[in-house]
Amino acid sequence: MSRINKNVVLALLTLTSSAFLLFQLYYYKHYLSAKNAAGLSKSKGSRIGFDSIQWRAVKKFIMLTSNQNVPVFLIDPLILELINKNFEQVKNTSYGSTSECKFFCVPRDFTAFALQYHLRKNEEGWIQVAENMGFQCIKIESKDPRLDGIDSLSGTEIPLHYICKLATHAIHLIVFHERSGNYLWHGHLRLKEHIDRKFVPFRKLRFGRYPGAFDRPELQQVTVDGLEVLIPKDPMYFVEEIPHSRFIECRYKEARAFFQQYLDDNTVEAMAFRKSAKELLQLAAKTLNKLGIPFWLSSGTCLGWYRQCNIIPYSKDVDLGIFIQDYKSDIILAFQDAGLPLKHKFGKVEDSLELSFQGKDDVKLDIFFFYEETDHMWNGGTQAKTGKKFKYLFPKFTLCWTEFVDMKVHVPCETLEYIEANYGKTWKIPVKTWDWKRSPPNVQPNGVWPISEWDEVIQLY
């Protein structure tokens, strides 16, 4: 019996090994061809690191987009930073002469590209091609925010994000849509139920956690690691925009509800005021942007945006906020040059600074400077007659982009807290008489300016 058993074992082993032998023969062919390919690319002058999966994925993606006329540009912060550091080198190398893979071979999970949606030619033919090339793609769609502001329109959904995975590396294609106000907008990456949560490590994505807004970048073509790509002309400007790019949409639905309750004022005067306020805001924004001073909609202008997505027709002025550390001394001159003379100046840079400029048609531009404390922010007020000081307290906030009267402007991200601090819980109810010294719930008396300082801290023109 044992003899036979042994024989059986022998036979079995022979069989298995022959099977494996056959498999090896079959596999050898593939193994060889892969080796050859690697060898070939290496023989082209010692090119180091070009077999990394990141580089291959990017290469395939760039090939795909140029063949299919998909208008994309590179926005990956990691790579843009690297490019920026070695910009001279990137500029001087022409196609194919690179010897070392320096940028696209850096280990990472994603490479981010932006798709300029308004320049695309054919809708989605490229996805099919991408899938034939070995990419696995998912698409995230949503409704078009540009139609939200208009009553009762419902359109087809627009694409917001594509993620195309090639083996372990994924290309994150963020769809940039044009918005009124000359900026590019991308949507929030919200996974629908049917999408595999493990498709890629979504948490590591650099874009899509929030909607974002960017200045429209000028582009340039460069050759990076032997690949021709479009990148922003000023890569660092773009990279620095990323952490502050969060965008919040106006609450159009609530604004419509507001107007159903309190009819919109469409009188000639209201329309005229809105028009001049809009022009004043645009002029102020242009001036401050030129100086590089960040600002946000404050007080009544902010309330108008938040409550009714428009300028409050009876508010009589435009209110902006600026952090005191961003104050520049040439601000007054710049506004004067823009045709907005100084109307009054209260306080000083160290304390309770407030500037007021005279716009056209009796519309005033108020700029409040905000001071940061450990647990709150505040801005000051001064009563010209008595020299009394006031302090308006706000919970700490950060800045977000939004769209307001065809402009990309900042508002406090924590808008509700900001507005409730300023106007109380009843901010939803329109109030036409407002005493800036008494009405705001966040106002505090802050002493009196010493008479000796009055000349400096109370300037009326």
Add this chain to the structure above:
Amino acid sequence: MDDWKPSPLIKPFGARKKRSWYLTWKYKLTNQRALRRFCQTGAVLFLLVTVIVNIKLILDTRRAISEANEDPEPEQDYDEALGRLEPPRRRGSGPRRVLDVEVYSSRSKVYVAVDGTTVLEDEAREQGRGIHVIVLNQATGHVMAKRVFDTYSPHEDEAMVLFLNMVAPGRVLICTVKDEGSFHLKDTAKALLRSLGSQAGPALGWRDTWAFVGRKGGPVLGEKHSKSPALSSWGDPVLLKTDVPLSSAEEAECHWADTELNRRRRRFCSKVEGYGSVCSCKDPTPIEFSPDPLPDNKVLNVPVAVIAGNRPNYLYRMLRSLLSAQGVSPQMITVFIDGYYEEPMDVVALFGLRGIQHTPISIKNARVSQHYKASLTATFNLFPEAKFAVVLEEDLDIAVDFFSFLSQSIHLLEEDDSLYCISAWNDQGYEHTAEDPALLYRVETMPGLGWVLRRSLYKEELEPKWPTPEKLWDWDMWMRMPEQRRGRECIIPDVSRSYHFGIVGLNMNGYFHEAYFKKHKFNTVPGVQLRNVDSLKKEAYEVEIHRLLSEAEVLDHSKNPCEDSFLPDTEGHTYVAFIRMEKDDDFTTWTQLAKCLHIWDLDVRGNHRGLWRLFRKKNHFLVVGVPASPYSVKKPPSVTPIFLEPPPKEEGAPGAAEQT
């Protein structure tokens, strides 16, 4: 060989022989037991090692495959997955089902119910007379088309024949008569009904009731008919209840090649009927046109807004002509549909365009007006960089050189503030009054019907004061009002670049269309080079007009301007006539002249400072209103301006119809 039989003796012998060989071999080996042991163990070890190494190799390769992409495996996997997913979806819902169809025909009410769901019910008075036709998908039972042909009136039977011929074979057809459907049901239509297998249809008489269910090109599934007993009375109401067996989805679909275009086509054709050869199995009409691009196209990035309601057949025709026009860019087109209608949306999807639906606000003219506002606002929001937008309507044919026309003229809108719009439509451009496709005019009236709107005009002037829903205004009438137009003018071509084919509409009916729109001239020549475009600018145009008037021959004012002989039988001349026009708003004589020339006479159109320009018998014909027009100075003193008396009041003008 056949009769060879194996001998029972041979077998054991052979076996024995084999065995002995085996034994010898074994014996030899046992003789070297030590060696054999060694070999055996060696072999086993070797084999084991091979197995282990191989397993390791496989594991390694697995990892390598998932990391590398050169291996085609993932791709195959993906394709397989796709392949596996597709077929069951197409196979549809399992076993064959039966639809339970009810059809009712009577004098004052018709209805059709499919599986208990009413898909047609019409008991409105004075409405819906004639033969109602419903087409069902033979595989799903969905309503694909719903039409009513008032075959009591002339020509409606022709439309019915056209429609029934377009329906694909195999579809379920349901017909039912309301009130009267036989008076103008001519032989062609009756023959078609006969070919469908109907018994009663071809013999349908005055005020008969009739209900019919059948498969196109297949068996009749049920028919009921009741003759009217006398001229003054109707046939008894009939109720037809019948079962319609459903066929499989494969049978209901065509086998087109699997391309993106055909996927769109398939989706469309399984939902709706009545679009002719677009759903033909054998030779479907293309849904992508790729017309020649325009060299130096200035309007490539100008958004196109198509304003639509629920007239999907019109929209289909319109989009076909639009997408065939040279220089069109489909990604710039947005179709705005007033209401949540599915079929227009299906048409939009068929052509792969963007469609936006709009919840109706208000009623009638105000509804149209609100729809326009939302559409225009949305267009400028969707294309924030666009300085202009092209506005089209769903009942327009678009000329092949529509975009070429705009590309050549759009710079005027940028450079000349005195312009209100550029329109593709000449209100006075009829077959007999328009001639020169290269010629442009300036007019004080806004024609609409295919026009270009400036963003700044809309955003800064029109949008903020657009009529609110409670004001039941026509948007175009409102735009023509002096408060809005503020003395600005529109550029129009002599030969229109759009053609208004809509017969059914808010302000439209067959008579009106026949009288005012049918004979409108429409350019069909591609690539027309416009002449002297810059002479359309404000000052240059005055120079041009003065030049024209100076060389124009003054017509014989003693003749009747309505007579054909008023103009000599020449070609290529320029003639001028002077009519009486006391004030800027005195159009008495002009209106009478327009009436007898058979051009637009319902209100004043096409004027520029008291001057009208048109063609008669291939001659350029100028009409100057004296003394209101500044061009009156060109009138020779001897000429007395023509005066035409308006007709006595009781005749009245036809309807209060307006063009939208």
